[in-house]
Amino acid sequence: MPELPEVETTRRGIAPFCEGQAIHRIKIRNGRLRWPVPGDLAARMEGETIRSVERRAKYLFLNLDHGTAIVHLGMSGSLRIITGDTPAGKHDHIDLVLESGVTLRFNDPRRFGCWLWADSASAHPLIASLGPEPLSPEFNGRMLFQRSRSRNTPVKSFIMDSHVVVGVGNIYANEALFKAGIHPGRKAGRISLDRYRCLVEAIRETLSAAILMGGTTLRDFVNSDGKPGYFAQSLLVYGRAGEPCPECGTALKEIRMGGRSTVYCTRCQR
DNA sequence: CTTACCGCCTGTCGGC
DNA sequence: TGCCGACAGGCGGTAA
Incomplete structure (x- = not known):
């Protein structure tokens, strides 16, 4: 069950493979997550370049050219870097195929996670009212x-x-x-x-x-x-x-x- | 505003 | 062995 350290571990693991990479294709096999994956998410993301991967609370931000994909791993989600031609398993709901040929694969058996779109992540309702980060000076x-x-x-x-x-x-x-x-x-x-x-x-x-x-x-x-x-x-x-x-x-x-x-x-x- | 509780999901585990 | 209910839990939403 991903808590903050697990989400940060994930961020550090995927960032080197994602940052600077254009998104060639998105495959959404099952968009019925905590909230339905927006119907236009693929269209918004395909062709964009991932500029950075950030974490806020337990949310991950894939910062693109014209907005941000907000990803939460929920209870059972994971993001993995797939290099070979590994076939998708039962709970592999979303794939991002990057220009390098690598795939960022989202797996979430319990589907408590989410993939949402925001023009500005910090202004998104889920993000705007969050308290401080526990490792920041504002938390004391x-x-x-x-x-x-x-x-x-x-x-x-x-x-x-x-x-x-x-x-x-x-x-x-x-x-x-x-x-x-x-x-x-x-x-x-x-x-x-x-x-x-x-x-x-x-x-x-x-x-x-x-x-x-x-x-x-x-x-x-x-x-x-x-x-x-x-x-x-x-x-x-x-x-x-x-x-x-x-x-x-x-x-x-x-x-x-x-x-x-x-x-x-x-x-x-x- | 505060507080308590619901429900979304599926894999796992204990009891029969 | 197999079936079934309880449980796990992040966290937004809602009711009181």
């Missing part, structure tokens, strides 16, 4: 503290809110809260400035380490080479309910919060 303890004062919601839900900060998905929220020693159910408005500073550092460390390791492969994430990431073995609490806490040995507890698996140490996290 003071800002989290201020924005949380009136909030009654659990801190885990708060940091997973993309209007607060982007790119903190379920796995990394669990990990960061453990590192910071904060109970996931604690009300966001009842956490001190110092503890928010600690949490920000934990989020940064967790995401950075995961990017360095090529992301987390739990079930089906593969990078642009089709290889898995290696951060899963570094996870401290996610997926480890019942196992001993790496700090104190107490059995890690799992609860559901907003429908999502939440794992924490009842002793270390307050």
Whole structure:
């Protein structure tokens, strides 16, 4: 399941093959994604050159001459570079054939991903109201503290809110809260400035380490080479309910919060 | 505005 | 062995 580190890993993997390349052809085999792929997407993209591949939150931007294709990998999506004549599989929904002969192939079994068109990506409704990037200076303890004062919601839900900060998905929220020693159910408005500073550092460390390791492969994430990431073995609490806490040995507890698996140490996290 | 919950999807897994 | 329901989850949308 691609979170920010997986999307960034994908971006770094595909950018060298895409940037500067003209799009010769697009094959849309199944356009029924989270939102239907726009009927005119192929016409807008064919013949354009990919000027750059950017990431904002978990969205990838294929910046073309006259607009941007906004791509989201959803839960199960991947973008791979195909060099040979590999036949398309069941869930290979979209191919971009580039002038070099290489194909950028979008695979997404659960079809929670999307391909959309925007004349200006930053002005697109999905993008315009997003919070800051977690690895940018705009994301810091003071800002989290201020924005949380009136909030009654659990801190885990708060940091997973993309209007607060982007790119903190379920796995990394669990990990960061453990590192910071904060109970996931604690009300966001009842956490001190110092503890928010600690949490920000934990989020940064967790995401950075995961990017360095090529992301987390739990079930089906593969990078642009089709290889898995290696951060899963570094996870401290996610997926480890019942196992001993790496700090104190107490059995890690799992609860559901907003429908999502939440794992924490009842002793270390307050 | 805030908060909680729904639903889109398919592969996987546990129970019978 | 096979069937079937539960579950996983990003995240926009909607209802309260």
